[in-house]
Amino acid sequence: MKIKQISVFLENKKGRLLEATEALAKADINIRALSIADTSEFGILRLIVQDPDKAKEVLEKNDFTVRVSDVIAVQVVDSPGGLASILKILNDNDINVEYIYAFIQKSGQKAVVVLKMEDLEKGIKALNEKGVILLTSQDILQL
Amino acid sequence: MIWNKEAECMPFKEREKLQLERLQSIVKKVYDNVPYYRKRFDEIGVKPEDIKSLKDIAKLPFTTKTDLREGYPFGMFAVPLNEIVEIHTSSGTTGKPVVAGYTKKDIEVWSEVMARALTMVGATKDDIIQNGYGYGLFTGGIGVHYGAQKIGATVIPISAGNTKRQLEVMVDFGSTILTCTPSYALHLAEVAEEAGITKKDIKLKAGCFGAEVWTEKMRDAIESKFNLTALNIYGLTELIGPGVAQECPEKSGLHIFEDHFYPEIVSTDTLEPLPEGEKGELVLTSLTRDGMPMIRFRTRDITSLRREICKCGRTLIKMDRVTGRSDDMLKIRGVLIFPSQIERALLEIKGIEPHYQIIVTRPHHLDELEIQVEASKDIFSDEIKHIEAMKKKIESHIEKSIGLRVKVTLVEPKTLPRSEGKAKRVIDKREL
Numbered sequence: 001m002k003i004k005q006i007s008v009f010l011e012n013k014k015g016r017l018l019e020a021t022e023a024l025a026k027a028d029i030n031i032r033a034l035s036i037a038d039t040s041e042f043g044i045l046r047l048i049v050q051d052p053d054k055a056k057e058v059l060e061k062n063d064f065t066v067r068v069s070d071v072i073a074v075q076v077v078d079s080p081g082g083l084a085s086i087l088k089i090l091n092d093n094d095i096n097v098e099y100i101y102a103f104i105q106k107s108g109q110k111a112v113v114v115l116k117m118e119d120l121e122k123g124i125k126a127l128n129e130k131g132v133i134l135l136t137s138q139d140i141l142q143l
Numbered sequence: 144m145i146w147n148k149e150a151e152c153m154p155f156k157e158r159e160k161l162q163l164e165r166l167q168s169i170v171k172k173v174y175d176n177v178p179y180y181r182k183r184f185d186e187i188g189v190k191p192e193d194i195k196s197l198k199d200i201a202k203l204p205f206t207t208k209t210d211l212r213e214g215y216p217f218g219m220f221a222v223p224l225n226e227i228v229e230i231h232t233s234s235g236t237t238g239k240p241v242v243a244g245y246t247k248k249d250i251e252v253w254s255e256v257m258a259r260a261l262t263m264v265g266a267t268k269d270d271i272i273q274n275g276y277g278y279g280l281f282t283g284g285i286g287v288h289y290g291a292q293k294i295g296a297t298v299i300p301i302s303a304g305n306t307k308r309q310l311e312v313m314v315d316f317g318s319t320i321l322t323c324t325p326s327y328a329l330h331l332a333e334v335a336e337e338a339g340i341t342k343k344d345i346k347l348k349a350g351c352f353g354a355e356v357w358t359e360k361m362r363d364a365i366e367s368k369f370n371l372t373a374l375n376i377y378g379l380t381e382l383i384g385p386g387v388a389q390e391c392p393e394k395s396g397l398h399i400f401e402d403h404f405y406p407e408i409v410s411t412d413t414l415e416p417l418p419e420g421e422k423g424e425l426v427l428t429s430l431t432r433d434g435m436p437m438i439r440f441r442t443r444d445i446t447s448l449r450r451e452i453c454k455c456g457r458t459l460i461k462m463d464r465v466t467g468r469s470d471d472m473l474k475i476r477g478v479l480i481f482p483s484q485i486e487r488a489l490l491e492i493k494g495i496e497p498h499y500q501i502i503v504t505r506p507h508h509l510d511e512l513e514i515q516v517e518a519s520k521d522i523f524s525d526e527i528k529h530i531e532a533m534k535k536k537i538e539s540h541i542e543k544s545i546g547l548r549v550k551v552t553l554v555e556p557k558t559l560p561r562s563e564g565k566a567k568r569v570i571d572k573r574e575l
Contacts, residue, residue, distance in 0.1 A: 007525035009518045011555045037527050042518070042553055046525060063557045065518045069525045098526055116525070 001124065001134035002070040004052040005114065008045040009065040012038070020045060020064060027058040032140060033073075033114055035101035046101070048073070048114060050141055071116045072124060073103070073135040078111040086113070086132060093126040095119060146262035146294070147255070150402050151457045155450070158458065159197060162405055165430035167194050170203065173436045176221040179214055180438060200407065200428065201416050205439045208233075208241060211381060215239040219435050222246055227434050232280045233380040233479075243282070243380050244434040250289065252431050253383050256400045257290020260389035263398070263455075264374050265349040266320050268295035273313060275323030275331075276354070277303040282384025283354055287322045290386065296320075303327065306334050317346045324477055325352040325361050325373070329508035332368035347371045353378070353385060354477050356465055358574055361508070362394075375464060381440050382427050388462055393454050396461030403431045406460060407439070408448050411469040422447045424469045425462065443468045473503060473569065475510045480545050482568045485514060488544035492537055494521025498559040505573040511550065514541065518553040 010016045017036070024031065024047075033048040049055045052068055059066045076082040090097060096118040103112035112135060117123035127134060145151050153161070171191040173180040183204045184190065193202055211219055216239075220227065228247050232240035245253065266272060272291045276283030284302055291298035301312055303323065309331055312318065321328060328350055335345070347369050353376035365373045377397050378385035387404050388397035399406050407416055408423040417423045425444045429437040444465045452458055468474075472481050482501055489495050495516060502513040514537075516522070522533050530553070537551045560568075 005525065007523070009523050009553070009555060011553075011558070013555075016555070039527060039531075042530075044525060044527065044530075063555065065520060065523045065556050067520060067523050067525055 001072060001136050002120065003048065003073050003114075003135065003137050003140055004068050005071045005116075006047040006049060006052050006055050006059070007067045007069060008047070008059055010036075010043040010045050012040070012042055017043075017045065019062065020059065023058050023062045023064075024049070024055060027054060029055050029058065031104070033101060033103040033112070035099070035114075037099065046099075046114075048103070048140065069116075070120060071114050072120065072127075073112050073114050073140065074127065075110050075112055075133045075135060082111060083113060086115075086127070089126055089130050089132065090117065090123060093122065095123045095126060144262050144265065144267065145456060146259040150400075151259060151398070151459055153402070153458060155458060158402060161402055162430060163194075163197050165402075166197065166200060166405060166428065167191065169428070169430055169432070169436050170194050170438065172221060172433075173438060177219060177436070179210070179218060197405075200405065200439065203428075203439050205414065205426065205441050206437060207441050208381070208443075211241045212239050216242045217244065219437075220244045221436050222434055229285075230280075231282045231285070231380055231384065240280075241381055243384075245383075246434040249383070249432055249434045252403055253286060253386060254289040254293040256383070256386035256403060257286050258293035259290075259400060260376055260386050261287070261290045261294055261296070261320070261322075261351060263389045263391045264320065264351045264376075265372065265392070266291070266294055266296050270294075270296045270319045271299065271316060271346075272296050272320045272322060273299045273301055273309070273316075273318035275301060275303055275309060275321065275327060276385070282378070282380050286378065286384040286386055287351070306331060310335050310338060310340060313347070314340060314344045319346050319348050321347050321350040321369070321371070322376075323350075323352065324354050325357040325365060326355060326476070326505070326508045326510065328352055328365050328369070328373070329361060332365060333508070336368065342370045345369060349374065351376050351389075355474055356467070360574060364508075377462070377465065379427075379442060381442075382429055382437055383432065387427065391453060391455040391457065395453070396449060396463055398453070398457050398459035399448075399462055401460050403429065405430055406448055406462065408446070409441075411445070419448055419450060422463075422466075425465075441469075443470050443472065445469055471569065473501075473571070475503065475512055475547055478545075478547055480547065484545050485541060485549075486568075488541045489514070489516065489537070491544075492540055494519055495537070496556070499568070500559050501569045503569065503571045503573055510573065512547060513550045513552055515552050515554050515559060517556045517559055519556065522553065 035046050037044045056066045098116040174191045189202050227244040229245040231243045274287045278284030349372045362373045375390040377388040388399040390397045405428040407426040425442045445467045446462045449461045496519045500515045534551045541549050
């Protein structure tokens with residue numbers, strides 16, 4: 001149950017994040033989740049949007065380097081220990097997490113986190129076995 | 144102090160006579176003994192007998208680094224190999240190096256001009272010369288060594304690098320003269336400062352610095368940090384190595400040892416000789432070299448010539464500090480490279496766009512090379528560790544190709560100048 005994530009290369013330069021988000025706004029693309037990984041020289045903007053193909057097209061038109069990759073989105077109980085229970089499953093199966101970030105959610109609902117593992121297939125299998133719900137791209141549209 | 148008063152203070156007219164005699168003799172020698180020169184002379188229909196005055200040198204063809212490479216390895220030698228007693232190569236990194244061969248007499252000439260250079264700097268037989276130029280195929284170390292031996296000074300053949308030991312030797316042995324690249328001298332001075340070594344611990348009185356372009360600002364810094372007189376030396380493997388020209392304590396130009404190396408300045412556009420005082424490319428002809436005579440070698444170094452009697456008493460023509468090159472070649476930490484070499488190495492890596500920019504800086508007195516590459520789809524990843532690994536891969540590939548450590552920085556697509564027309568590939572931020 002993989003979903004598509006958009007990654008954008010950002011030079012550490014003034015205004016680049018703004019330009020990227022403005023380009024998406026103009027194309028009427030809503031951001032559902034995001035994170036930024038930064039180093040001293042550059043950053044990677046990771047986005048979950050409702051229409052990744054369109055987002056890619058729009059960003060590339062604006063001269064951004066874009067990459068589409070697979071990640072998973074997991075629903076976790078929005079209470080203490082919710083995330084830990086997911087991570088424990090992965091840990092027990094020796095699956096390393098590359099990165100993780102949370103969805104923008106309205107309060108009171110279930111929390112959704114985006115996960116990228118070293119071995120995505122193995123991770124999906126492990127989580128499925130424990131009955132963890134993975135969101136589909138269809139679900140993302142509903143969020 | 145002047146090592147060879149007769150030669151260095153010779154009246155202009157007398158020296159011109161000597162130069163003409165030597166020029167005529169070397170031109171005849173190369174025509175008779177080096178097939179390359181005979182072919183080139185015949186192509187433009189010039190014969191050794193056509194050289195009737197010094198001005199006639201302009202009739203002769205130029206020799207370039209490419210010509211020398213084509214003769215690799217021994218094609219430019221004018222004597223049988225068994226008369227060659229020593230071989231050096233240039234520090235260049237494009238393809239094959241330039242090979243220089245020396246006869247016993249050439250080594251004597253080299254020792255003589257280096258003795259003149261070191262004496263000009265202030266060396267006597269009482270001095271301890273710490274020779275921080277590299278020993279080996281590079282001419283720097285051995286050249287200074289020969290000159291120091293000729294003078295009878297004490298030479299410490301410490302070679303380049305190993306800063307800690309350099310400073311230990313400098314203090315414990317009481318070195319009085321330092322010979323190395325100016326950027327390394329500054330580096331030594333800074334490390335000394337950090338280590339708490341004071342001017343009182345150091346006996347240096349003078350330094351003979353060269354093999355790279357440097358500035359008055361660097362001179363001031365070295366002089367004040369080490370409390371010495373810092374003087375500029377010039378030379379090149381193709382002609383002999385260090386010892387083609389040396390700055391005297393007047394600090395108003397470098398005296399070319401023109402009884403051995405005949406200088407001309409030519410226009411970089413037309414290659415026509417330029418009058419004295421005008422800036423152009425330095426062209427040198429060896430007048431006394433037996434093993435590998437050099438006719439009108441294009442040094443690519445930009446400078447100008449001035450003939451005057453110097454306050455130091457020498458009548459030798461002076462050249463200004465070299466301010467640049469007539470090609471786009473870069474000199475990084477003493478190594479000559481063309482931007483195209485970096486380009487070639489870059490494009491060997493799959494997924495790299497042919498857009499790049501080279502930034503040269505000298506942050507701590509040592510040259511640094513940054514190469515900006517556009518983050519193409521193939522380089523980019525959603526994970527930092529993959530991008531970092533790709534950067535490392537590019538860096539090590541370039542280092543393997545050009546022999547210099549570089550830093551690769553990724554920039555966004557379409558932010559670097561395109562290759563159509565004249566893209567500005569190199570940004571040299573060093574103050575040269």
